[in-house]
Amino acid sequence: MSRRFTGWPVQALDVLHKLEGVPTTEVREDTRADRERLVRAPMVDLLSDLADADPRYADFSVWHFAKDPFWWQHQGAVVRLARNVEIGLRFDLDGLHVKGAWHYPDPGQVRQFRSAVAEDSTGTELVEILAALPDQFEVTGDVMKRGPRDYPPDHPRADLLRYRSLVATRPVWPDDAIHTAAAVDQVLAVAQELDALLSWLARHVPLPQPRKPARR
Secondary structure: OOOOOOOOOHHHHHHHHHOOOOOOHHHHHHHHHHHHHHHHHHHHHHHHHHHHHOHHHOOEEEOOOOOOOHHHHOEEEEEEEEOOEEEEEEEEOOEEEEEEEEOOOOOOHHHHHHHHHHOHHHHHHHHHHHHHOOOOOEEEOOEOOOOOOOOOOOOOOHHHHOEOOEEEEEEOOOHHHHHOOHHHHHHHHHHHHHHHHHHHHHHHOOOOOOOOOOOO
8 A cells, every 4th residue: 555655845844944932923823824835734644644554543633723822843653552641743843742641630530550560460560661672761750749648659660650641752763754654654663662651551550441420
């Protein structure tokens, strides 16, 4: 199957350079058409190719413009894998970055995450998954200053219990891959590196089921 994505043209970076700083409304409107054609449209093609390569990546969105200049300067996209578990992509003047993330959790999901981290088998599995990520990944998240009160401070995974979200991000290399169709394979490779982490999160941090009302 032929691919849609042929790479971001160098002119896409020229457009993003024009939008640096705090671009005026006039600058935004002057670059709107070029940004759509040169920056956003290639991201749509890239995500379409990912979906063709693996049906798990079919539920995706590519962000449009917004009032905040950030969204003009950075082209974002997301592939949804489970509730609040996703692959995110960001193209900007720093290149293309891919992340695997569980974030913006629903009520109850943090409790499920902590329960899975605290349990020996699933918690140890997550530690091993994170340790196996290539060095290029930066692991971040919403981390509490102190551990949750429900768990002892000397818990063997006390550091992980402090997380209320978990994100692993890395750039796509080599840098010039973004200008060619090879970026599709590079992103697929990063997605494969993230597969164990995202599968763990999808299994152990599902959307909590509402409690059934008590019978009277």
